[in-house]
Amino acid sequence: MAIDDVLADLRAKIEKNLPDGVTISGVSFEGPQLVLYTEDPKKFADDGNIIRNLAKVLRIRIAVRPDPKVLAEPERSIELIHKIVPADSVISNCYFDPDSGEVIIEAEKPGLVIGKHGDTLREITKEIGWIPKVARTPPIKSKTVKNVRDFMRNNLKERKEILKDVGRKIHRECSHPDQWIRITALGGCMEVGRSCYLLSTPESKIMIDCGVNLGSEDKTPYLYVPEVNHFDELDAIVITHAHMDHQGLVPLLFKYGYSGPVYCTPPTRDMTILLQLDYIDVASKEGKKVPYDSATIEKELLHMIPLDYEEVTDIAPDIKLTFHNAGHIIGSAISHFHIGDGLHNIVFTGDYKYERTRLFDPAVNKFPRVETVVTEATYGNNNGFQTPLRDAERNLQKIIKTTVERGGAVLIPAFAVGRSQEVMIVLEEAIRKGFIPNVPVYLDGMIWEATAIHATHPEYLNSELKKQIFQKGQNPFLSESFRQVDSKDMRDKILEEPHPCVIIATSGMMTGGPVMNYFYKLAPDEKNTLVFVGYQADGTIGRRIQKGWKEIAVGNNNTVKVNMGIETIDGFSGHSDVKQLMDYVKKMQPKPERIYTSHGDEKSCIEFADSIKKKARIDAKPLVNLETFRIL
Amino acid sequence: MAIDDVLADLRAKIEKNLPDGVTISGVSFEGPQLVLYTEDPKKFADDGNIIRNLAKVLRIRIAVRPDPKVLAEPERSIELIHKIVPADSVISNCYFDPDSGEVIIEAEKPGLVIGKHGDTLREITKEIGWIPKVARTPPIKSKTVKNVRDFMRNNLKERKEILKDVGRKIHRECSHPDQWIRITALGGCMEVGRSCYLLSTPESKIMIDCGVNLGSEDKTPYLYVPEVNHFDELDAIVITHAHMDHQGLVPLLFKYGYSGPVYCTPPTRDMTILLQLDYIDVASKEGKKVPYDSATIEKELLHMIPLDYEEVTDIAPDIKLTFHNAGHIIGSAISHFHIGDGLHNIVFTGDYKYERTRLFDPAVNKFPRVETVVTEATYGNNNGFQTPLRDAERNLQKIIKTTVERGGAVLIPAFAVGRSQEVMIVLEEAIRKGFIPNVPVYLDGMIWEATAIHATHPEYLNSELKKQIFQKGQNPFLSESFRQVDSKDMRDKILEEPHPCVIIATSGMMTGGPVMNYFYKLAPDEKNTLVFVGYQADGTIGRRIQKGWKEIAVGNNNTVKVNMGIETIDGFSGHSDVKQLMDYVKKMQPKPERIYTSHGDEKSCIEFADSIKKKARIDAKPLVNLETFRIL
Numbered sequence A, B: 001m002a003i004d005d006v007l008a009d010l011r012a013k014i015e016k017n018l019p020d021g022v023t024i025s026g027v028s029f030e031g032p033q034l035v036l037y038t039e040d041p042k043k044f045a046d047d048g049n050i051i052r053n054l055a056k057v058l059r060i061r062i063a064v065r066p067d068p069k070v071l072a073e074p075e076r077s078i079e080l081i082h083k084i085v086p087a088d089s090v091i092s093n094c095y096f097d098p099d100s101g102e103v104i105i106e107a108e109k110p111g112l113v114i115g116k117h118g119d120t121l122r123e124i125t126k127e128i129g130w131i132p133k134v135a136r137t138p139p140i141k142s143k144t145v146k147n148v149r150d151f152m153r154n155n156l157k158e159r160k161e162i163l164k165d166v167g168r169k170i171h172r173e174c175s176h177p178d179q180w181i182r183i184t185a186l187g188g189c190m191e192v193g194r195s196c197y198l199l200s201t202p203e204s205k206i207m208i209d210c211g212v213n214l215g216s217e218d219k220t221p222y223l224y225v226p227e228v229n230h231f232d233e234l235d236a237i238v239i240t241h242a243h244m245d246h247q248g249l250v251p252l253l254f255k256y257g258y259s260g261p262v263y264c265t266p267p268t269r270d271m272t273i274l275l276q277l278d279y280i281d282v283a284s285k286e287g288k289k290v291p292y293d294s295a296t297i298e299k300e301l302l303h304m305i306p307l308d309y310e311e312v313t314d315i316a317p318d319i320k321l322t323f324h325n326a327g328h329i330i331g332s333a334i335s336h337f338h339i340g341d342g343l344h345n346i347v348f349t350g351d352y353k354y355e356r357t358r359l360f361d362p363a364v365n366k367f368p369r370v371e372t373v374v375t376e377a378t379y380g381n382n383n384g385f386q387t388p389l390r391d392a393e394r395n396l397q398k399i400i401k402t403t404v405e406r407g408g409a410v411l412i413p414a415f416a417v418g419r420s421q422e423v424m425i426v427l428e429e430a431i432r433k434g435f436i437p438n439v440p441v442y443l444d445g446m447i448w449e450a451t452a453i454h455a456t457h458p459e460y461l462n463s464e465l466k467k468q469i470f471q472k473g474q475n476p477f478l479s480e481s482f483r484q485v486d487s488k489d490m491r492d493k494i495l496e497e498p499h500p501c502v503i504i505a506t507s508g509m510m511t512g513g514p515v516m517n518y519f520y521k522l523a524p525d526e527k528n529t530l531v532f533v534g535y536q537a538d539g540t541i542g543r544r545i546q547k548g549w550k551e552i553a554v555g556n557n558n559t560v561k562v563n564m565g566i567e568t569i570d571g572f573s574g575h576s577d578v579k580q581l582m583d584y585v586k587k588m589q590p591k592p593e594r595i596y597t598s599h600g601d602e603k604s605c606i607e608f609a610d611s612i613k614k615k616a617r618i619d620a621k622p623l624v625n626l627e628t629f630r631i632l
Helices: A003-017 A041-046 A049-058 A074-084 A110-114 A116-128 A143-154 A156-170 A250-255 A266-285 A294-302 A389-405 A419-432 A447-456 A463-471 A488-496 A515-522 A541-547 A578-586 A602-616 B003-017 B041-046 B049-058 B074-084 B110-114 B116-128 B143-154 B156-170 B250-255 B266-285 B294-302 B389-405 B419-432 B447-456 B463-471 B488-496 B515-522 B541-547 B578-586 B602-616
Strands: A026-030 A033-038 A061-066 A091-097 A102-107 A131-136 A182-187 A196-200 A205-210 A236-238 A262-264 A304-306 A313-316 A319-325 A333-339 A344-348 A372-376 A409-413 A441-444 A482-484 A501-505 A529-532 A551-554 A558-561 A565-568 A594-598 A619-622 A628-630 B026-030 B033-038 B061-066 B091-097 B102-107 B131-136 B182-187 B196-200 B205-210 B236-238 B262-264 B304-306 B313-316 B319-325 B333-339 B344-348 B372-376 B409-413 B441-444 B482-485 B501-505 B529-532 B551-554 B558-561 B565-568 B594-598 B619-622 B628-630
Touching (some): A003 A026, A026 A156, A033 A041, A041 A049, A041 A061, A074 A102, A074 A116, A102 A143, A110 A116, A110 A131, A116 A131, A143 A156, A143 A294, A205 A250, A262 A266, A266 A294, A294 A304, A389 A501, A389 A529, A419 A447, A419 A501, A441 A447, A488 A515, A501 A515, A594 A602, A602 A619, B026 B156, B033 B041, B041 B049, B041 B116, B074 B091, B074 B116, B110 B116, B110 B131, B116 B131, B143 B156, B143 B447, B156 B294, B156 B313, B205 B250, B236 B313, B250 B266, B250 B294, B266 B304, B294 B304, B389 B409, B389 B419, B389 B501, B389 B529, B389 B565, B419 B441, B419 B501, B441 B447, B488 B515, B501 B515, B541 B551, B594 B602, B602 B619
Parallel strands (some): A033 A061, A102 A131, A262 A304, A344 A372, A372 A594, A441 A482, A441 A501, A529 A565, A594 A619, B033 B061, B102 B131, B236 B262, B262 B304, B344 B372, B372 B594, B409 B501, B409 B529, B441 B482, B441 B501, B529 B565
Antiparallel strands (some): A313 A319, A551 A558, B026 B033, B091 B102, B182 B196, B182 B628, B319 B333
């Protein structure tokens, strides 16, 4: 059936299922959604069940848009919105898109704009005709979030064309007589870095992650092999989370011909844009090859379709995607693919933490159905145990207390996304509860911006934090202890007269970045302490200091003496240790039939697969880069 | 380095290595060869070592062609050729190609035109300037061989362009930093039929076989997957032998965009053309879907590059191919791929017989190097034993003797290629030695034509037959006992008054073809005997008769009573039985590191792999359709 016939068919079904007197003026696929145009938006708004019933009958995501003729004037609309919505919500902006009939309402408390079960939203539609979408006013100003939102608002027309194109492709008819499912490993198997997989059926080709292995020579996945090198033939790209080893080369695909959708969670979208822009900025400053430019990142952004956790979404004629919390970093997603009409279910875990952390709930491992799992195996080797998180926190508090009490400063090199925020939450609580003295916590490098993105998406934090933020109104990221270092002047001033404080600064392995400025100044004084909370790779300055080097080169001919205390705290990892990995698999519901290991060195991938076979009695083996595995 | 620079570089090396006074006027890649143009063809002819030395230094196949200005007039040349070549050779034709400077001399005894170590050929060049190529005058008139040769002669210009294009692609520079080798199974794995593999490296993509699984719905390999569906990106196609399940869909690749070389042995080329033309003819007569037309077969023919056994040939920048005898049917080739400069060696066995048969020497299993083997496993299951060949022959003789002596006719349904000729040789000897009475042996269907192709390529028969043909001048295929049935009239005449005789007729499983005419007439009389020498698939009339059905439907409402004797002789298979398969692997030199099984049902592929692991202590597993295996 041609796509227009599919639409005509759907329209007929919809009209049959609409209550008397409710009419639609058109239907259209836009992205994974079916959009209904109506001259009666008020009637749809009146009865939330109309849409719910239709979605159930048609088994498709549905959105309603008003016909332009029924829309109130924007100025009048703003007035009405402010009348309807409680003042507590603190509306900061309203943006109208006449093309979609949507108004984006930016508010500090989006929940109050939405109302109970969406009551307030429906009330707005009834009054003004426009369909309201709600966004959170970032509680900490985030340049990234602002830029992303501005860019999307300035490119609504193009965006709509893209969504229509995607929508028509998703809903094309399946016609292939064969039935099979394959996974091709394109990177990040028996290694960490450059994660990339292809999931394919006779109908569809989905790429899952497309990372870069950052190093002296950035290593790309095997993107030149014929399985993927005609990028325009891919149906979709799915990003499991925003770390560069999972999304760093997505723009490259756009550079070389891809023009389809990129699915990820909203925080992953924002964080991805931040990290990619930083990546090309740093690369160009270091004189390294810059694989793509910012215009390509913009192109990618325009093609990103954010999906919330638990939202079942058609992404290809025969594939539905559902994201679930992975507990690794903000927005990280366990990606569940339902293939065919009940044919097969595959879970790509991406990176996950199967333990409640300060920031996140443990990774989800309950699904309606699952037969095949591709799991990470970073700490999957038989000795991959980690210090318990609570012990790690106590160690950190003790070190800070001791250092501060002797008048010293604590320097923590940290990667901007994930560990920094975890440590921040620990410190906020410790200061609030008086476990450590109330000293300033300076955040330098991209940490502040990454934190702002966390603060914009509190729905993606764990249930306790959400309660704290939404119900008690205490957002730990807004604590007054945190100070953004936003200029060289400020940095110089902090270092002019070192004082008891905590400094969290990038880069995490001391391969450059502001952390080095602090280090050079603080290293000679034994009052101060350097605390490693993340992995230090061989060859980095971080590793040398960790190993006990007492002199570190500075520039060409100078060295700095390392007299400060050096501590390493294990246990802040965003990855599950071997016990958590095994628990995650063993407690998975339902029990899968087959597990592939990846994202770990050779030993970890092999040993974890062996353990799964022995202890969980599930068929398991490691994926191998460049191999294709048939799972059906 | 650009290809023109490569050529300039080669030319410089050649000129440095040429003896004083010998000059070249140009160099060019044509197919896998480097062609030297010279105004001194006589000097090259004088000293055969010049070319041999150059080939050794440059490690490349070299051909010398005269500059047009030094060529004698064709008429004068023919005179001179007849003067130089012994009259015994019986020259039937000379064809001149001014474009290549070659003259093709067709003779009944090509050996006499070549002379000892090529002496006579060189003598010819010295006298006429033209470079002689020798072809055998088919001792039995073969329409296929004539058509193939005519077609090639009529398309010399286009052929030369194709060869130049192929040559430049083969000799392009390797520049990829990665090093890996993969095999993708596209058909014929865990099943028999539609054999198709892709061998790929970062530089090159070689397709090995592209068969069709003949059946009610002809099944194709998985040609639509991205690994191969951009057919123009393939570097080469290699056909291991001429059965339809190995080459039946090669023209389809040309239909959908492939325009590169097809490598196979000369008999495989002729037989392939014969079988493909028959395939589309039968399909169109039966009202089935015809996958390609004869023009596409012609296109394929123009791109075929025949290679003899043991001829090491560059087929891609990083791959050399060498064919070895496989003993399965005429021209069947064990295909050895040398990858990189000593990087890895892979053998694709295709179908093979590891036993000396009436027609062929046993399959070759000694190679300079081999690490990986992909072997057939047709009879690889633990019970895959067959009757010894000599017992099968004795059984056949006995049945014929008994039947003929009681005045009956023996009807043998047989596939045109392979088994028919094997049985013919057995009968020729039996008649010559008086083991069975001297009765006519009628050959009906494509058998005669297939036999003519065998007779054209005696070099591809076993050493004993070659001796018999070349030294004793006894070509068993020319025996007067054999009678070609070339018209309905003749068939009717034979059947008008059935008499003691042997009839070998297609199709082999009695699914149609002339065998049915004989059967209907001979079946009711118990004097006659029907002898099965090949496998009868379920659902075929052959299988029903074999199972003992006493009435067979004829047309719509009639049936024929089966009173004739029904016999089945096991052991004429062109495939190795399980013992021979295991021997082939165990005695392989050198011992390979890894073996993949294919071309067998699931049980055979799995059990043979298991046996190899246990008995030969070599890592082994079955290939799986649609999976990709990394071998380096």
